[in-house]
Each structure stands twice: as structure tokens, then as C-alpha cells.
Amino acid sequence: MGALFTNIEEVVSVILFGIGFTTLMFHKNLLKKIIAFDIMDASVYLFLTAKGYIAGRAAPIVVDGVTDVSAYINPIPSGLVLTGIVVSVSVSAIMLSLTVRLYKRYRTLNIDEIMMKYRSEVLSR
Amino acid sequence: MSFVQNFPFFSIIIAMFSGIISSVLPAKAARRLCTAMITAVVIMSGCLLIFTVRTGESFNYMMGHFPAPWGNEIRAGVLEAAMALFFSVIMLFSIISGLGQIKEEIESTKQSLYFVMVNLLLSSLLALIYTNDIFTAYVFVEINTIAACGLIMVRQNGHAIVAAVRYMVMSLIGSGMLLLGIILMYDLTGQLLIEYIRDEVEILAASGQYTVPLTVSIALMGIGLSIKSALFPFSTWVPDAYGYSITPSASILSSLVSKGYIFLLLKIIIRMIGFDVIKDTKITVIFFVYGVLGMIIGSVNAIRETEIRRMVAFSSIAQIGYIYMGFGLGVEAGIIASVFHILSHAATKSLLFISSSALIKVSGDSKKFKDLRGSGRRNVLAGVTFTVGSLSMVGIPLLSGFVSKLLFAEASFRSDTLTMVITLFALAVSTLLNVIYFLRTVITIYMPQDSCPLSGSGVLTKAKNPPVFAAVCVALIALNLFLGMMSEPIVNLIKSGLSMFG
Structure with a gap:
């Protein structure tokens, strides 16, 4: 149990991942699905940042002439987080544009209703 | 360093840049740029394949100016080069045979965007094949997803x-x-x-x-x-x-x-984790179980389907099941069989989709089986092509599907007894189910056509096959026969590729 409280960032990120994942799987509202995807990705980035941080060290930008490695944290996780954020922004954008299209056609954001209307379209063909 | 070693990087970067340039080009220029780019990638991958087979080893290519543990890397060997060549060839065939449909069905202002997606898709596929950096792989997985989504929603x-x-x-x-x-x-x-x-x-x-x-x-x-x-x-x-x-x-x-x-x-299993560690985690068992289930259930769903395109799609699920079953066998021979099946399925499935769309076209744009009757006579070439594809999927000797089934069966003998029994049983059942739905379709397209009217508003037409379509059909049939009859050297190539892949 003690490990849960010392690794608070990791625990929070796993809980967030679970929330995002289950909402993405089971929620009916398309917009909430997209928000859930963003939560899921953000939780992974939180996990990565938490893992990349070493207490008491600074970001690896040399300002006061200290070049000793032990003064700084590893810059790679931060770089990965930035790359990941760019990726998830573009994926959210494409999902939002698809949702706009679907709403214009079916006038609802509920995926079940969309599927019902869609099935009746398929059958009526 | 030889000049050929730059080719993996070149092929990724020209695919990506032609994607960017296509977005501002008119449709016709984008189309030409796309076909030219894919042809260039085919040629470069071919050269790379010859180069790697000659040198007999894979090489690492440094990206940027940072050496190995810090920088980004590309790695290419026989297997990567063969996959890149094969993927770009199939891509070229799919695009040039579909140019007519792209012109007809996509608004002219949006056509160049379609080619943007195709170019980005090829670049991300090549990057997935060549990259040696797992986070780069993730980024290209997402690019691949977005491009694929664009291809669906067009x-x-x-x-x-x-x-x-x-x-x-x-x-x-x-x-x-x-x-x-x-x-x-x-x-x-x-x-x-x-x-x-x-x-x-x-x-x-x-x-x-x-x-x-x-x-x-x-x-x-x-x-x-x-x-x-x-x-x-x-x-x-x-x-x-x-x-x-x-x-x-x-x-x-x-x-x-x-x-x-x-x-x-495959890269993660073999090169990143190592096959022995993977086997210890038992994840191969999960692949095996769901692979076998997919083989059976995909085929059962395909039998219940009433539209030809959706039937071919369900058959894809079954074929993906075969590939995962090969991973799940837990032996080297299973991986070889899976890699062969990747090639065999890619060649056969593109052939089936291309020929079935031609059959749909001569049946008044209806995908339903009852309207497709006699379509094999109205478009002879598409009918023959579809038949060859179906026979290959069923696993008739001389065609590629037979060889992959044989390889899976052989590989299962090196696994433990229970796995072997399940594999052989699943192969037998799946082949039987394939016979039911594919041969039923082949018989349907050659049946005398019904006197009753079509379900849609379309009319039956005679086929006019453009020469490009005919050439693609013949080439894909030849590719299938080549994979089926020359399987020995190809399997040896995969073997040597896998040994330098790991």
C-alpha cells in the first residue's frame, strides 16, 4: 500500500487512463469519446513526465554555467511528451471533423442513434 | 557506405514530401506525382533488395547527427527490403487500377487530397518497415491511422x-x-x-x-x-x-x-523483446487462441453475408487470424509461415477487391449476390481474376494460398501436440468454410443470369476493360502464381531475412 502513496503521479495517471479507456469504449456520446481519448493520452504523458523527473534537478537548459550532468533531468521524456501532444492534437482534430460530418447528416451525437438510423438506411437500400 | 544504403531514407522522404506537395497541386498533377513516386519507391526498394541479398547482412543508417544510443536510426535488411518492395508494388497496382474510380467518385476539388492521403500512407508504411526507433514507430502508426481514415471517409x-x-x-x-x-x-x-x-x-x-x-x-x-x-x-x-x-x-x-x-x-516480438522472452510471457497463447477463433468466425460471418465486398472483408478477418496463429505457434517456422502469408494475403486480397469491383460495375452497381449472376461472363477478365483469387484463398495447389497453408501445417508439427491438433483442425475447418463461400461466389458469377429485375435501379452492362486494369489483373494473377510455384526461393529469402532481422 505504501507504494501507492509514494508514487502518487503514476497512480493518478493509471486511474486517468482507466477513465479515458472505459469512456472511449462504452460512452455513447461521440464528443465525450473524443474527450476521453484526450484524457487517456494526457494520462500517458503525465506518466512519462513523472517517470522522467528526478526530484531536485532542473530542466536541462544551461543558464548559469552548470554543465554537470547530475544537475539536470533526462530531456528525452519531455521531448517524447511534446511529440505525443502534437500527435494527439491532430488525431482529435480529425475525430472532431468526422463528428461534425456525422452530426450534419444524422442530427445527433449519440452513437447508438446514429447506428440505428444508419442500419435503417442500409436496409432500405 | 554505399549509395544504395540511402534508399530507405529517400523512399520515406519522397513519399512524405510528395504528400505535402500534392495538397497544392491540381488533381491531374497530383495523380501523376503519386504514380511516379510509387514507381520510384518500387525501383529503390528493388535495388535495396538486390543490395542486401548480395551483402548478406542488414545495416543501420544514422538519422541526423547523433550516434546510436541517442539518435534516431533506420535499419534495413533483406526482409525489410522485400516487404517494402512488395508493399509498394501492391500499392501501385491498387492505385493505377482504381484511377478511373477515383476520377468518377471523388469530387474533382478533393481528388488531390486523396493522393495526399495515399502518399502519406505509403510514407508511414515504409517508416514502420524501416524504423529502428520505437517512438518513431508510434508516431508513424498514428500518421498511418489518420491517412487510412482519410481513405475510408473520402x-x-x-x-x-x-x-x-x-x-x-x-x-x-x-x-x-x-x-x-x-x-x-x-x-x-x-x-x-x-x-x-x-x-x-x-x-x-x-x-x-x-x-x-x-x-x-x-x-x-x-x-x-x-x-x-x-x-x-x-x-x-x-x-x-x-x-x-x-x-x-x-x-x-x-x-x-x-x-x-x-x-x-513482428519487429517488437523478434527484434525488440526476443522470441524466447515473448514465449515466457505466454502472450503467444493469446495470439494463437484469438487467431484460431478469428479464422473460424471470420469465415462463418463471410458465409452469412449477402454482399460480395463485405464477404471479401470478412474473409480478411479470417486471414489475419491465420497470421496471428502463426505467431502463436511459438516456433520459428510459424513466423516464416506468417510472413509468407502476409505476402500471399496482400497479393490475393488486392486481386479480389479489384476484380470484385469490376464485377459489381457490370451488374448495375449492385453488390448483392443475386444481381451478380452471370457477371463473370459479362466481364471475362474480372471473372477469371476473381476465380484465381478465390482458388488461392481456398488453397488450391500452384497458387499462393496453398503454400501458406502448407507452411502453417508444417510449422504446427514443431509445436507441442495439443497446439498441433488444434492448428490442423482449424486449418481443415477454415479451408472447408473458405470453399463454401468462395466457390459459391465463383459459381454465382458464372450462373446464367436471372430474368428477374435487379434490386437497384442499375442496368446490366457489357464490360469495357481499360488496358491498365487488364494489365493489373494479369500482373496480380502472375504474382499469385509466382508466389505459389516459386515458394522455395521466397521461403529461403524470408528465412535469411528473419535471421538478420532478429
């Missing part, structure tokens, strides 16, 4: 958009899991380059430390990629996505996009 009707949304939701779940798996692996090993991860994983496995996080990470990556490549329980989006998109899209999606993810998974 036909602007309700079906295509619903299909695209379903595809995106499943894909996002998959890539979320993949990302978490990669991050856990980075956390455990502190490396992003695949070979360095391998060293650390070996140390971890030998010392027995962090077994649970390691297993979780492998499971997340494996399941994430199997969701994205449509392994059975996660394959609900497949029939809509393949069935309602335009033909070149369906052919590219089923033969290439899912195979790109499988190739990345």
Missing part, C-alpha cells in the same frame, strides 16, 4: 463516415495501449532504439527483475497492435470500412495497412 456518404468513425475509435484505443506499452518499456529499459531495448530486456529477463511490468508492457503493445490490425474480437469495424470505401482504398487498407501494423508487431 466517399462522402453516411456509410463511409460511420465506417471511418468506428475505425477511428477502435484505432485510438489500440494506439493508446501501444503508447502506454512503449512508455512502460522506456521506463523499464531507458532506451528507445530497438536493439538497445533488447539488451536491457535480456538482462531483466535473466535476473528475473520487473517481470510484471515487462509482461504488462509486452501485453499492451501486442494487444494495441492487434486491435489496429483487426484481430478477431476487435474486428467489428472491418466489414464497413472495407465494404463501403472505394476500391483502391479497400484494397490498400486490407492488403497493406493492417500488414504494416503486423510487421511492427
Whole structure:
């Protein structure tokens, strides 16, 4: 149990991942699905940042002439987080544009209703 | 360093830049640029294949100016070069045979955007094949997903958009899991380059430390990629996505996009983690079980289908099941069989999609089986092509499907008895089911046509095959026969490729 409280960032990120994942799987509202995807990705980035941080060290930008490695944290996780954020922004954008299209056609954001209307379209063909 | 060693990088970068340039070009120029680019990639991959076969070893190519443990890398060997050559050839065939449909079905202002997606898709597939850095692989997985989604939604009707949304939701779940798996692996090993991860994983496995996080990470990556490549329980989006998109899209999606993810998974299994560690985590058992289930259930669903395109799509689910079953056998021969099946399925499935769309066209644009009667006589070439594809899927000797089934059966003998029995039984049942739905379709397209009217408003027409279409059909039949009859050298090539791949 003690490990849960010392690794608070990791625990929070796993809980967030679970929330995002289950909402993405089971929620009916398309917009909430997209928000859930963003939560899921953000939780992974939180996990990565938490893992990349070493207490008491600074970001690896040399300002006061200290070049000793032990003064700084590893810059790679931060770089990965930035790359990941760019990726998830573009994926959210494409999902939002698809949702706009679907709403214009079916006038609802509920995926079940969309599927019902869609099935009746398929059958009526 | 030889000049040829630059080719993997060149082929990725020209595909990507022609994607960027296409977005401002008029449709006709974008089309020409796209075909020219794919042809260039075919030629470069061919040169690379010859080069790697001659030197007999794979090479690492440094990206940027940072050496190995820090910088980004490309790695190419025989297997990578062969896959790149094969993928770009199938892509070229799918695009040039579908140019007519692209012109007809996509608004002229949006056509160049379609080619943007095709170019980006090829660049991300090549990057997935060549990259040696796991985070780069993740970024290109997402690019691949977005481009594939664009290919599905390009036909602007309700079906295509619903299909695209379903595809995106499943894909996002998959890539979320993949990302978490990669991050856990980075956390455990502190490396992003695949070979360095391998060293650390070996140390971890030998010392027995962090077994649970390691297993979780492998499971997340494996399941994430199997969701994205449509392994059975996660394959609900497949029939809509393949069935309602335009033909070149369906052919590219089923033969290439899912195979790109499988190739990345193969890279993770063999090069990044090592096959022995993977077997210890028992994730191969999961692949095996769901692969076998997919083989059977995909085929059963295909039998119940009433539309030809959706039937071919369901058959894809069954074929993906074969590939995962090969991974799950837990022996080297199973991997070889799976890699062969990736090639065989890519060649056959693109052939089936291309020929079935020609059959649909001469039947008043109806996909229903009852309207397709006699379509094989109205378009002789498409009928013959579809028949060859069907026979290959069933596994008639001389065609590629037979060889892959034979390889799977042979590989199963090297596994334990229970696995062997299940594999042979599943192969037998699946072949029988394939016979039912594919031969039923072949018989349908050659039946005398019905006097009753068509269900839609279309009319039956005689075929006018453009020469490009005819050439593609003949080339794909030849490719299928080549894979079926010259299987020995190809299997040897895969073997040598795998030995330098690991």
C-alpha cells in the first residue's frame, strides 16, 4: 500500500487512463469519446513526465554555467511528451471533423442513434 | 557506405514530401506525382533488395547527427527490403487500377487530397518497415491511422463516415495501449532504439527483475497492435470500412495497412523483446487462441453475408487470424509461415477487391449476390481474376494460398501436440468454410443470369476493360502464381531475412 502513496503521479495517471479507456469504449456520446481519448493520452504523458523527473534537478537548459550532468533531468521524456501532444492534437482534430460530418447528416451525437438510423438506411437500400 | 544504403531514407522522404506537395497541386498533377513516386519507391526498394541479398547482412543508417544510443536510426535488411518492395508494388497496382474510380467518385476539388492521403500512407508504411526507433514507430502508426481514415471517409456518404468513425475509435484505443506499452518499456529499459531495448530486456529477463511490468508492457503493445490490425474480437469495424470505401482504398487498407501494423508487431516480438522472452510471457497463447477463433468466425460471418465486398472483408478477418496463429505457434517456422502469408494475403486480397469491383460495375452497381449472376461472363477478365483469387484463398495447389497453408501445417508439427491438433483442425475447418463461400461466389458469377429485375435501379452492362486494369489483373494473377510455384526461393529469402532481422 505504501507504494501507492509514494508514487502518487503514476497512480493518478493509471486511474486517468482507466477513465479515458472505459469512456472511449462504452460512452455513447461521440464528443465525450473524443474527450476521453484526450484524457487517456494526457494520462500517458503525465506518466512519462513523472517517470522522467528526478526530484531536485532542473530542466536541462544551461543558464548559469552548470554543465554537470547530475544537475539536470533526462530531456528525452519531455521531448517524447511534446511529440505525443502534437500527435494527439491532430488525431482529435480529425475525430472532431468526422463528428461534425456525422452530426450534419444524422442530427445527433449519440452513437447508438446514429447506428440505428444508419442500419435503417442500409436496409432500405 | 554505399549509395544504395540511402534508399530507405529517400523512399520515406519522397513519399512524405510528395504528400505535402500534392495538397497544392491540381488533381491531374497530383495523380501523376503519386504514380511516379510509387514507381520510384518500387525501383529503390528493388535495388535495396538486390543490395542486401548480395551483402548478406542488414545495416543501420544514422538519422541526423547523433550516434546510436541517442539518435534516431533506420535499419534495413533483406526482409525489410522485400516487404517494402512488395508493399509498394501492391500499392501501385491498387492505385493505377482504381484511377478511373477515383476520377468518377471523388469530387474533382478533393481528388488531390486523396493522393495526399495515399502518399502519406505509403510514407508511414515504409517508416514502420524501416524504423529502428520505437517512438518513431508510434508516431508513424498514428500518421498511418489518420491517412487510412482519410481513405475510408473520402466517399462522402453516411456509410463511409460511420465506417471511418468506428475505425477511428477502435484505432485510438489500440494506439493508446501501444503508447502506454512503449512508455512502460522506456521506463523499464531507458532506451528507445530497438536493439538497445533488447539488451536491457535480456538482462531483466535473466535476473528475473520487473517481470510484471515487462509482461504488462509486452501485453499492451501486442494487444494495441492487434486491435489496429483487426484481430478477431476487435474486428467489428472491418466489414464497413472495407465494404463501403472505394476500391483502391479497400484494397490498400486490407492488403497493406493492417500488414504494416503486423510487421511492427513482428519487429517488437523478434527484434525488440526476443522470441524466447515473448514465449515466457505466454502472450503467444493469446495470439494463437484469438487467431484460431478469428479464422473460424471470420469465415462463418463471410458465409452469412449477402454482399460480395463485405464477404471479401470478412474473409480478411479470417486471414489475419491465420497470421496471428502463426505467431502463436511459438516456433520459428510459424513466423516464416506468417510472413509468407502476409505476402500471399496482400497479393490475393488486392486481386479480389479489384476484380470484385469490376464485377459489381457490370451488374448495375449492385453488390448483392443475386444481381451478380452471370457477371463473370459479362466481364471475362474480372471473372477469371476473381476465380484465381478465390482458388488461392481456398488453397488450391500452384497458387499462393496453398503454400501458406502448407507452411502453417508444417510449422504446427514443431509445436507441442495439443497446439498441433488444434492448428490442423482449424486449418481443415477454415479451408472447408473458405470453399463454401468462395466457390459459391465463383459459381454465382458464372450462373446464367436471372430474368428477374435487379434490386437497384442499375442496368446490366457489357464490360469495357481499360488496358491498365487488364494489365493489373494479369500482373496480380502472375504474382499469385509466382508466389505459389516459386515458394522455395521466397521461403529461403524470408528465412535469411528473419535471421538478420532478429
